[in-house]
Amino acid sequence: MKLTQRMNELIRACFAGIWIESHEHLDAIAELSAMCRDEDWRLAVWDIDQGLRHPNGSAIDVEVADPLAAVRAIGSLAAGDAPVLLVLQNFHRFIGSAEIVQAISRAVGDGKQQRAFIVVLSPVVQLPVELEKLFVVVEHPLPDRQQLCEMAAGIATEPGEMPDGRELDAVLDAAAGLSRYEAENAFSLSLVRSGRLTPDAIWELKTQAVKASGLLTLHRGGQTFDSLGGLESLKAFTRRSLLQRHRDAGQPRARGVMLLSPPGCGKSEFCKCVGNEVGRPVLTLDVGSLMGSLVGQSEERTRQALAIVDAMAPCVLMIDEVEKAFAGVGAGGNDSGVSSRMFGTFLSWLNDHTSDVFVVCTANDVQRLPPEFSRAERFDGVFFVDLPDREQKDQIWRLYLDRYGLDVDTAKPDDDQWTGAEIKSCCRLAALLDVSLIQAAENVVPIAVTSSESVSRLRQWADGRCLSADHAGVYRMATKTSRRRSVSTKPSVN
CATH class of the missing domain: 3.40.50.300 (P-loop containing nucleotide triphosphate hydrolases)
Structure with missing residues (x-):
């Protein structure tokens, strides 16, 4: 549901305390301003830098010296039967004082009768316990594909700049998950670089945006x-x-x-x-x-x-x-x-x-x-995913011998119970140390030896419970007599 639809419902239902979680304050205020114009409602915006003002930037003739005065100003803004919205930007920074908490509590309580609404606009939700029951939290969603397409069309206005069909789908896939500000920058960078919208520049900025969040990483390697x-x-x-x-x-x-x-x-x-x-x-x-x-x-x-x-x-x-x-x-x-x-x-x-x-x-x-x-x-x-069999090992040997520039016909070590990672390690060490594969294998100890009990236990659990990654159907533990058995160094006790 769009922000304006959700807000319209809450205001008509007289929710006097609303917390909007958003990183895009200008866009959120623009959407709220458009909604208030359509509904003939009043809107005022406050922040610590510019004070109390109309959405268009013009000042409001109400003296506001500090955050506490901004909350108290809601009473003087309310007039008549038309709802009034007071948007407090980044107000989570000021809710630590008891005076402001009490002022907000009173303003929300009076707002139901006065049809005056306190709207906190912040990138995080940090409500003190005194206000938890007084506020409803609304998320400002990231732009969907239709909105991204409209933004792209508004930026790529010259002939040939706007792709269509599958090319447009690729551009929108690349832009999905970006904020409006980030998407506009990505589209503009793509036009500067390529003269038209392409996914490459968008992916570059998207990777940086995801990395900046610190929550996810985006992998874009060439492996298939x-x-x-x-x-x-x-x-x-x-x-x-x-x-x-x-x-x-x-x-x-x-x-x-x-x-x-x-x-x-x-x-x-x-x-x-x-x-x-x-x-x-x-x-x-x-x-x-x-x-x-x-x-x-x-x-x-x-x-x-x-x-x-x-x-x-x-x-x-x-x-x-x-x-x-x-x-x-x-x-x-x-x-x-x-x-x-x-x-x-x-x-x-x-x-x-x-x-x-x-x-x-x-x-x-x-x-x-x-x-x-x-x-x-x-x-x-x-x-x-079981240890690879003989056919799979041969495929893995060919892959890594080719990757590290080694002779595919060179003698290979005994790879019984080896995993793909151990084959890769053997090839890498052979290339790194400039030795044969058999010599490099002396530095590789298979996981099936170092953790034989856990590997056996995992195989037994998966038998009949999991699908096989190698063959169609349910995994069944093979009974191979050729499996390597770990040799105990503990002396026998008679």
Whole structure:
């Protein structure tokens, strides 16, 4: 719902205290001003720099010396039966004093009779306990595709500057998730560079904007499924579910996949490849970066990150090693339940979000995940990525021998129970140290040896419970007599 629609409803219902969460104050004020003109309502704006004024910048003949006087001015602005809105910009900076809290409380209480509305416009919601029940919070949404298209048309006015068809879709996909100010800058930069709107300049600014938020990172590498050996069933499942886009209303959308495996089997590489394979940006959510020092800040940053993800749809959201990300859930830790609340927020979004976001979560230890995380309808499938077999290893050897400029016919070491990461490490060390693959392998200790118990336990759990990433159908643990057995150095006890 647009900001003006939501505000119109609240004002007609006489909500005298409204908090608008927005980073785009000029646009929010412009929308409120247009709404007040259409409804014949009065609007005044206050900030610490320019004081009390009309939206057009002209001063109001009311003496306002400080934030407390600004709140008290609402009484003198109210006149007649027409509603009056007093917009207080960045007023969260001044609500720390008892006098201002009391003045706001009285103004909101009187506002119902006077039809005078206190509207706080701020990028964050910081309500003291005395005002929590008096204010309703409204989010100023980021521009949707239609609004971005209108902005682009307003900037690209010369012939040939505005693309159409699939080129326009690519531009709008690149601009999704940007604020109005950021989108205007991106469109202008694209025109300066290329003479028309193209996605490249927009992606550049978008990457910087996402990085500046400190909540997400945007991956735009060149990897595709061709650079990833094995995982044929997982590749086919993902490609089929994402490339057959259902854009008609009411049609199902792909939700995502959960990947379980021992470390080094290609889960993270798959996440990086899937974006280029299906033409979507890959966002990485680092749950640790969401943690804040203030009460409620972590939960708020989680909601903010998920809002950015929704706005950037269609996209791929990657959460690597999710069992570590929410390690405090249900563990009785000393974080006052912050991890549990963050996890609950993410679970609710995972189940209820309607945006076209394909979620890929990876985990190495399934026992640390609560059972409700992987239940049906949160993911399209839970896949187990086992250690590569002989055919897959040969593909991986060819990939990394070619990448590091090594002879494909050179003798290879015994790679029993090796993962793709260990093959990559062997090739990289051979190129780095200028030694043979067999010599480089002396520096590689497989995870199947160092953590043989956990790998075996994970395989046993996945047997019959997960889909196979390599072959169609349910994963079944192979009974290979050739598996490497760890040799115990502990002396036997008679």
